[in-house]
């Protein structure tokens with residue numbers, strides 16, 4: 001079934017004319033490009049037996065097709081976590097508005113930049129900035145090609161950084177107006193002068209360096225390579241804007257901190273912490289009173305955790321490079337650094353390494369099924385350590401930024417069976433959808449889970465109230481909260 005056909009099937013549920021118009025308006029990019037084996041696997045997730053017992057085959061297929069479409073598009077809001085441990089929300093909102101106005105004045109397309117900043121109606125430290133797009137921008141004849149990661153960053157408001165550029169016109173000079181294209185499959189040869197492969201247009205900008213500085217010197221080029229003046233999706237660039245007060249973070253990630261519910265004076269473990277977005281949120285929610293232990297296996301990522309803690313003036317965070325699967329010690333006297341004795345922590349966050357298939361915008365991945373399916377065993381090893389390190393009566397939050405059942409609902413079903421001491425808990429706030437059918441969980445259990453599923457509201461984007469749209473048009477994400485009895 002084609003995407004249009006799938007849309008038509010869903011259209012029977014709502015006003016069809018409006019829906020078709022919105023789907024077309026929003027679908028400026030092709031669906032996320034996946035290896036056929038990965039596309040088949042994902043389809044089997046969204047069109048599974050339990051789902052088919054509850055809804056029509058075409059409805060399930062439609063949800064899957066919409067997922068593929070919305071993954072390649074950016075969410076419609078930029079989410080900023082405000083440092084309310086340092087200043088009141090209104091003050092931060094005002095300062096941010098002033099800073100972004102200054103940015104506007106420096107931009108050549110000043111009048112087009114939106115500075116609307118909305119407080120989230122239910123989350124006290126969230127500010128939302130609507131993303132304007134897709135805008136009617138015409139491509140030019142001069143083309144710069146960037147890698148897919150850089151292309152995704154541009155769609156979320158960034159300028160083009162020089163290391164992301166893979167091709168440029170032969171005689172490109174500083175100040176030239178250029179169109180920027182994202183190389184979807186990573187097939188463009190570095191330093192090429194043109195590229196005809198699979199690519200998408202992400203906007204127009206002004207070259208900040210010539211071709212020679214990009215490709216013909218010994219030193220790798222640094223800094224902004226193209227300053228975007230007409231991005232397809234317009235949202236402010238946060239590079240260096242109020243670094244201690246405004247932290248860019250996806251909305252579901254901010255929800256994780258609140259769901260964990262840390263209290264001043266507690267001892268908290270963040271098992272997979274880098275770059276420290278959630279670690280710093282936890283410390284801020286505790287008013288920097290207590291101890292937040294942050295572990296990550298990758299040494300150079302530990303510096304990022306420390307830098308973020310310093311930038312946000314948080315002293316209660318201690319970061320260690322450590323493999324969290326080994327974080328339980330048999331020596332009860334060893335309490336300083338990792339490994340720790342069992343039952344050392346009041347709350348544990350397991351924001352697990354995952355296949356990342358909820359990230360947006362993501363125009364394509366070259367990963368095969370082997371990579372996509374490699375995370376479940378690692379997540380289970382980490383889960384074992386998490387449960388042992390948690391005190392009785394303590395809270396464990398498990399989260400991922402992916403959409404598979406294997407890494408989400410199936411992990412919950414496995415955890416409930418493996419650890420009889422765990423019970424699922426309600427989440428506050430609960431602004432996402434409930435868990436997905438397919439892992440044998442009961443309706444009550446599914447209601448306790450929080451799955452951010454942008455595909456569920458994709459066609460309603462044009463008509464839904466702003467705050468509801470911000471809650472639903474997010475990255476794909478999953479949260480489960482357990483109590484250890």
Ligand SMILES: C[S@@+](CC[C@H](N)C(=O)[O-])C[C@H]1O[C@@H](n2cnc3c(N)ncnc32)[C@H](O)[C@@H]1O
Nearest residue numbers: 272273274275276277278296297323324351353
């Ligand atoms: C989803 S990211 C964490 C994002 C982070 N919680 C945040 O909000 O900024 C997963 C992290 O797990 C780390 N990781 C993977 N395996 C690990 C292990 N065995 N022990 C500790 N960290 C691990 C990765 O290096 C990666 O930084």
